[in-house]
Amino acid sequence: MVFLDSIYDSDIFTYLILPLLILLARVCDVTIGTIRIVMVARGEKFWAPLLGFFEILIWLLAISKIFENLDNWICYVAYSAGFAVGNYIGLKVEEFLAMGIVRIQIITRKSADELISNLKKAGYGITHHEAQGSNENVSIIYSIIKRIEISKVEDIVKTTNPNAFYSVEDVKMVSHGLYPLRKVHRRWRKGK
Numbered sequence: 001m002v003f004l005d006s007i008y009d010s011d012i013f014t015y016l017i018l019p020l021l022i023l024l025a026r027v028c029d030v031t032i033g034t035i036r037i038v039m040v041a042r043g044e045k046f047w048a049p050l051l052g053f054f055e056i057l058i059w060l061l062a063i064s065k066i067f068e069n070l071d072n073w074i075c076y077v078a079y080s081a082g083f084a085v086g087n088y089i090g091l092k093v094e095e096f097l098a099m100g101i102v103r104i105q106i107i108t109r110k111s112a113d114e115l116i117s118n119l120k121k122a123g124y125g126i127t128h129h130e131a132q133g134s135n136e137n138v139s140i141i142y143s144i145i146k147r148i149e150i151s152k153v154e155d156i157v158k159t160t161n162p163n164a165f166y167s168v169e170d171v172k173m174v175s176h177g178l179y180p181l182r183k184v185h186r187r188w189r190k191g192k
Helices: 002-008 011-041 047-068 073-097 113-121 147-160
Strands: 101-108 127-132 137-146 165-171
Touching: 011 047, 011 073, 047 073, 101 147, 113 137, 113 147, 137 147, 147 165
Parallel strands: none
Antiparallel strands: 101 137, 101 165, 127 137
């Protein structure tokens, strides 16, 4: 116990270990906070409050150590750096989890028949209509998909019509199913 007290009172703890712990705490609480915000936006009534509880608990621990060491400017830098790193890691974690659903809108100037056929073959439900662009007629294709499916749909679009314009928007909820409906997807390949 005397050994732990001597470490706690040492300069190594005050100027190295404590700032690293504060940095780690901030990384954790901001990462959790970033994911919590996504959960709130998606209407996750269980996960958002649970994550909020841990976010604030960790933040309180970190800020209390800042107030206990107001004369240690290294703790301020660690706190700020933890915030920045936590934002980055939170976004990366959210991107990796690919939670939620999105609406993809594809606008193509050339005939959309092949693209529509390829999307349907891959199991995606689509809505399609013709529209007037600024200089010419265009085809617009919509689909509601799981966010994790974005890269698959992008591959189909880029392979079938590399000049097509597409945008992706978050969707909070849908009233009916998502596409593809089946869990096992046929592998989409050009020419099939």
